[in-house]
Amino acid sequence: MSAMDCTQSRALMSPYIDGELAADRAAALERHLEGCAQCRAAYEIERRMSSAVRDQGERFKAPAHLKARIMSEIERNAQSGGWRDLRYFATGWNPAALAASIVLAAVLGSAATMQYLGGNSEEPLVQEVVAGQIRSLMADHLTDVASSDQHTVKPWFNGKLDFSPPVADFAADGFALAGGRLDYLDHRNVAALVYRHRQHVINVFIWPEAGELGPRLATRQGYNLVYFKRNGMEYWLVSDLNAGELKEFAQRLARASES
Numbered sequence: 501m502s503a504m505d506c507t508q509s510r511a512l513m514s515p516y517i518d519g520e521l522a523a524d525r526a527a528a529l530e531r532h533l534e535g536c537a538q539c540r541a542a543y544e545i546e547r548r549m550s551s552a553v554r555d556q557g558e559r560f561k562a563p564a565h566l567k568a569r570i571m572s573e574i575e576r577n578a579q580s581g582g583w584r585d586l587r588y589f590a591t592g593w594n595p596a597a598l599a600a601s602i603v604l605a606a607v608l609g610s611a612a613t614m615q616y617l618g619g620n621s622e623e624p625l626v627q628e629v630v631a632g633q634i635r636s637l638m639a640d641h642l643t644d645v646a647s648s649d650q651h652t653v654k655p656w657f658n659g660k661l662d663f664s665p666p667v668a669d670f671a672a673d674g675f676a677l678a679g680g681r682l683d684y685l686d687h688r689n690v691a692a693l694v695y696r697h698r699q700h701v702i703n704v705f706i707w708p709e710a711g712e713l714g715p716r717l718a719t720r721q722g723y724n725l726v727y728f729k730r731n732g733m734e735y736w737l738v739s740d741l742n743a744g745e746l747k748e749f750a751q752r753l754a755r756a757s758e759s
């Protein structure tokens with residue numbers, strides 16, 4: 501594996517702290533941290549935040565009956581297949597961890613949302629994505645290419661980006677492609693795909709990024725965000741659509757990226 505850069509290092513910190521990294525990835529991250537003071541500082545913040553959230557979770561242990569109810573709900577869903585996609589999609593999550601997350605979310609509210617997002621290191625990007633959503637709606641500049649046809653939108657990006665974003669339409673599932681445009685996030689040009697679901701606009705920002713991760717959730721300024729990495733691409737979804745449906749749409753995008 502070639503030397504890890506700071507972007508990769510930041511992305512891997514949270515799974516590293518949670519013990520979810522494979523040994524070679526963990527070793528590569530440790531090598532990077534040894535040589536990079538900035539990432540060491542970011543790592544220290546993230547580690548402290550993570551253990552603070554864990555300590556809070558310990559202090560507010562869910563009552564046994566609540567835990568039992570959540571576990572049986574998850575079991576029931578698992579048997580009916582309801583969680584199968586989610587488990588497949590969210591590599592590294594298991595029902596127990598999921599239950600712990602739900603318990604944490606129930607008792608901690610916004611603090612748990614921070615934990616989903618991996619802490620401070622991702623906050624600037626979260627703010628950029630929200631700003632991108634607001635900008636696209638306010639400036640009446642939602643699309644550079646307005647089309648519901650993926651075979652029109654995908655080639656439109658040719659020559660405008662140094663990568664080809666996956667473009668799919670999900671009109672049959674209620675998520676209709678409305679078009680695409682160029683945007684600028686995280687110090688680089690990115691593809692922005694625009695979808696509509698009922699009256700809601702969904703911006704999907706896509707750029708190349710190594711690794712598999714997600715989904716992570718956040719809420720900022722009334723917008724819900726879902727973020728994941730799949731098949732060499734990083735995806736950030738942002739919308740005023742509710743978090744449940746936005747995550748469902750993220751799963752559709754992830755599955756589409758397989759084909």
Ligand SMILES: [Zn+2]
Pocket residue numbers: 505506509532536538539
């Ligand atoms: Zn670094």
